Amino acid sequence: MSGDGALARLIRSSAGGNAAAAGEVCDLCAAPVPEDHRHLYDTAEAEVRCACGPCSVLFAGDGAGGGHHRLVPRRRVRLPHVDTAPLGVPVGLVFFVPRADGTVTAEGPSPAGSMRWEVDAAAWRQLAGRIPELGGMEPEVEALLINTVQGMDHHWIVPVDDCFRMLAVVRREWRGLSGGGRLWPAVEQFFAELTEQN
Template sequence: MTTIGLRRFREPPSGNGPPVTLCELCAVPAGEEHGHVVNVETRGLLCACRACHLLFTRDTSGRARYRSVPRRYLHAPRFLLGTADWDEMQIPVRTAFFFRNSALDQTVAFYPSPAGATESLLPLETWERVLAANPAMADVQPDVEALLVDRRPDGGFACHLVPIDTCYELVGLVRLHWKGFDGGQEARAAIEGFFADLRGRSRTVPPVDSADAALAPVLGGDGRG
């Protein structure tokens, strides 16, 4: 998913003040804190003025070409996911995001890298098992919302339900700050700051109860979340 509007996520400021962003649907000034609209057919993410964003907020037919990206933020600090399942999803880094692609009619997985958003082959049965164990985070709107999963230093996992453009903001931060083989201190600080800000604007989802925790053995590995 690429767009001219996402340059602000991956390029440093020009030093000449904030650029004027135009709505990519009607060409009027969109404002600095504007929303985004997804082109479902091309996977393009477009900057949108308030009027255009509101226009595509509701998809009553299920076949609309454009869908507005909502502003919902949820945080599950203890996400039930096993380390073996993480490895099975072939994700070599600490963070990945998952969203339902309605054009493909399946969930896809990407992780941020110095080259941009990199797709990982997703074993659908594994992901369905993970969602079944975390029902509070399973209500993700196709195309416009994602589950952003972060592996914590203690080996457990946290999960954020976020607007899809938030994931590409993280991708842009990684591309902008990554240095050398391991990213460097600047990249690590930018990523930690990103997640700290995300936690600050998210509603926390209660931890899974004992009945859900009983599913941990079927989630590969130790099932810590």
């Protein structure tokens, strides 16, 4: 979903670097951006792009930018346990993104990088029928993010840029075939730092 440039920037920011100090700029106008800048989702390239304040305002409304760029929201909602077994995705650290065309994709980390699956759309609709918050997600730019690895039980609706940050943390920390000793503490810290916001 994300290009190497966007993922590299998120890896740097997940390491605690200051975006402006690192020379990070708006991907639309090249203006410097602060650390807490907004992101746009490029639907044509399936990438997250950095946006300065003025550029992010241009894409704030429905249909702004012709739909090519969508402003990534900041909403985070913690959910009770969500049984995703009917979706058929065999991993415990994964995020699900509903698409504007009605399809749903799932993506999660692996030793070879991130893996992506297409989810049965009917199974997703049934799940969303039981959990109303899922039906209210914004296509392309919000995701259901889950971590059930090693006894964890995290279920969140998050902006997609949070998902890319999670992938960046995994990519930064993964060692060997199983991930190594630093990976899962870093993932748990990532989830511990998520906070609800509207």
